[in-house]
Amino acid sequence: MSTRTAPLSFEAILNRGRMLSDGIPFADIRAAEAVAADGSDVDWFDLWMARADFYEDLGTAAIEAGHGISGGKWLWNASLSAHYAQFMWFHDPARREAGQRRKVLLFDRAAPHFSRPGERIEIPLGDVAIPGYLRLPGPARDDGPVPCCVLIGGLESTKEESHLFENLCLTRGMATFAFDGPGQGELFFDVKLGPDFERYTSAVVDHLVDRDEIDADRIGVLGRSLGGHYAPRSAAADHRFAACCAWGACFDLSDLDSMPPHTRRGFLYVTGIEDENRAALHLRDSIDLAPVAERISCPTLLLHGAHDAIFGMEQVEKYRGGLVNADLEVQVEEDGDHCCHNMGHLVRPRMADWMADRLEAAR
Amino acid sequence: MSTRTAPLSFEAILNRGRMLSDGIPFADIRAAEAVAADGSDVDWFDLWMARADFYEDLGTAAIEAGHGISGGKWLWNASLSAHYAQFMWFHDPARREAGQRRKVLLFDRAAPHFSRPGERIEIPLGDVAIPGYLRLPGPARDDGPVPCCVLIGGLESTKEESHLFENLCLTRGMATFAFDGPGQGELFFDVKLGPDFERYTSAVVDHLVDRDEIDADRIGVLGRSLGGHYAPRSAAADHRFAACCAWGACFDLSDLDSMPPHTRRGFLYVTGIEDENRAALHLRDSIDLAPVAERISCPTLLLHGAHDAIFGMEQVEKYRGGLVNADLEVQVEEDGDHCCHNMGHLVRPRMADWMADRLEAAR
Incomplete structure (x- = not known):
């Protein structure tokens, strides 16, 4: 059960309705669709963790600039990206834990900045x-x-x-x-x-x-x-x-x-x-x-x-x-x-x- | 200029980024994509005006039930649907005006209910x-x-x-x-x-x-x-x-x-x-x-x-x-x-x- 298996197909886990309703930006859904369509070997986990990096940088910079509302939003976007990186990663516990832990830390940084x-x-x-x-x-x-x-x-x-x-x-x-x-x-x-x-x-x-x-x-x-x-x-x-x-x-x-x-x-x-x-x-x-x-x-x-x-x-x-x-x-x-x-x-x-x-x- | 021309192609005007960023629900984008894909002769204007009907009914019922926040949101969804019905309808001024007028009325009903x-x-x-x-x-x-x-x-x-x-x-x-x-x-x-x-x-x-x-x-x-x-x-x-x-x-x-x-x-x-x-x-x-x-x-x-x-x-x-x-x-x-x-x-x-x-x- 803890053995790494082949990456899941994007289409099997790209739950557009859920992810959008929970706050994943549409542009990121499109980016995931594009990777799935071009058959590249980028895997799901890496793709979403890279989005977490992107939003974490944005959020950190926004907070430093005094833009707490935007900063909180982007750190939350980062947290949500890390969440969806790992949400189906039960076959790969080490990365699942990495995504889970990161989600928690990012969310905790975001939470004080929500309206x-x-x-x-x-x-x-x-x-x-x-x-x-x-x-x-x-x-x-x-x-x-x-x-x-x-x-x-x-x-x-x-x-x-x-x-x-x-x-x-x-x-x-x-x-x-x-x-x-x-x-x-x-x-x-x-x-x-x-x-x-x-x-x-x-x-x-x-x-x-x-x-x-x-x-x-x-x-x-x-x-x-x-x-x-x-x-x-x-x-x-x-x-x-x-x-x-x-x-x-x-x-x-x-x-x-x-x-x-x-x-x-x-x-x-x-x-x-x-x-x-x-x-x-x-x-x-x-x-x-x-x-x-x-x-x-x-x-x-x-x-x-x-x-x-x-x-x-x-x-x-x-x-x-x-x-x-x-x-x-x-x-x-x-x-x-x-x-x-x-x-x-x-x-x-x-x-x-x-x-x-x-x-x-x-x- | 005021002559009705053939309906515009859905793909030419289905501006997903804009419409989603402005508040059109993703489910409605998918419904429009489905119509475009199956080649049926539903036209764009009618499709979105039907969404306006749907949300207007929801919003009206919600307000009657004392759910002002939901009611305002749905009447605004209705208004936005009517807006996008007509936004590229310059070739058909009568329907463009109908969509425009309806958008205005629906928005005016929604506005008092916003947070x-x-x-x-x-x-x-x-x-x-x-x-x-x-x-x-x-x-x-x-x-x-x-x-x-x-x-x-x-x-x-x-x-x-x-x-x-x-x-x-x-x-x-x-x-x-x-x-x-x-x-x-x-x-x-x-x-x-x-x-x-x-x-x-x-x-x-x-x-x-x-x-x-x-x-x-x-x-x-x-x-x-x-x-x-x-x-x-x-x-x-x-x-x-x-x-x-x-x-x-x-x-x-x-x-x-x-x-x-x-x-x-x-x-x-x-x-x-x-x-x-x-x-x-x-x-x-x-x-x-x-x-x-x-x-x-x-x-x-x-x-x-x-x-x-x-x-x-x-x-x-x-x-x-x-x-x-x-x-x-x-x-x-x-x-x-x-x-x-x-x-x-x-x-x-x-x-x-x-x-x-x-x-x-x-x-």
């Missing part, structure tokens, strides 16, 4: 620290503490990738807290994927309810892709969540063997278990909402694309059957791909509106 | 009213009146197309005022292109200096494409401008006969003169900085793309030769197309930073 700055917070849990970023809508309003949306990534989507979705929340008056849990982003190096993601989410809530800026009665949770499993799982375990959004249906991992090979490889990888059969068993045991679904009682939104190549439509039916005690709203987009990334401009504001409404109702 | 709302202002000048939108960075700061960047469009870029550039200015603490002048947008129906654009810009300044929110000593002007002519022309005539940015080099119209046919047609069209030879003469007489260039005394930035297919590099040299009394900074992007739209994510923040710095220095 609504990101505050890095490390929340202790056992022997580890859960890394996350808190952003507040602002400036401070007169009407007291604000609602907060906790954001969870997926298999290889991490807190740094949430930036534009955070902006949607901030504009709608919600604070955001995006973090990496077990198996995700920088925490992967300390904690692999396991059956207790909800412990990490609850530690985050413990922190948030102690913050004066946050209204403890108005905290929601939203998870993307595999996070579409973690968010309801967290809501099942912690009734302090007033609303829950699953951005992509992942009730369980029964689809594991039919997934695209690089995605399946990624799932096995983040378990940290070398033996493939044992890793697959661990995944199926760890990722299953069935035992906890009936404990979910807050309003829950499930958004799913009918053309999702990773999680099939039967996953949607499992949510319908399992969340018997939640006010469950299911939105299936007939033209949507995985997480409806191909129509991100339509579904992302809608999810943010849904969350804002539910948290407002909890006031 | 920083747009206030429509009509500034009287002679028999007409100059239509524009004022947006203020905010909430109100403690340090008094704010600088303001006046934004001028080009041949077929209008005030509604400035929205994302306005956002760059607002984030940097500048107010914005985008308006349509002679030959542009909705004012075209009252006033055609002429040699006195600066009268309109000065009327705008007359209004702005009377606003308590605006610092009269810190007003800049930025013009895009043909606006890269109008902005310096306005700065030459009105020394209340503390800084000037020409986003694209259009010193004069000596390139008229070598332009792409649809652009040349557009220039002739906005003169309102039926006879093509007379229209061309009128254009060459009206659009020439030579007689006024030496009167420009404020700091001036010229940004130009070396691959501009409309205005050639000799235009850049004319600015260098002509603006003898201005602190002129010239930025030529070797990989840039017209207005560097293909690298908008790089040059647009940079222009906004430049303007913010120059207006700060004028404090």
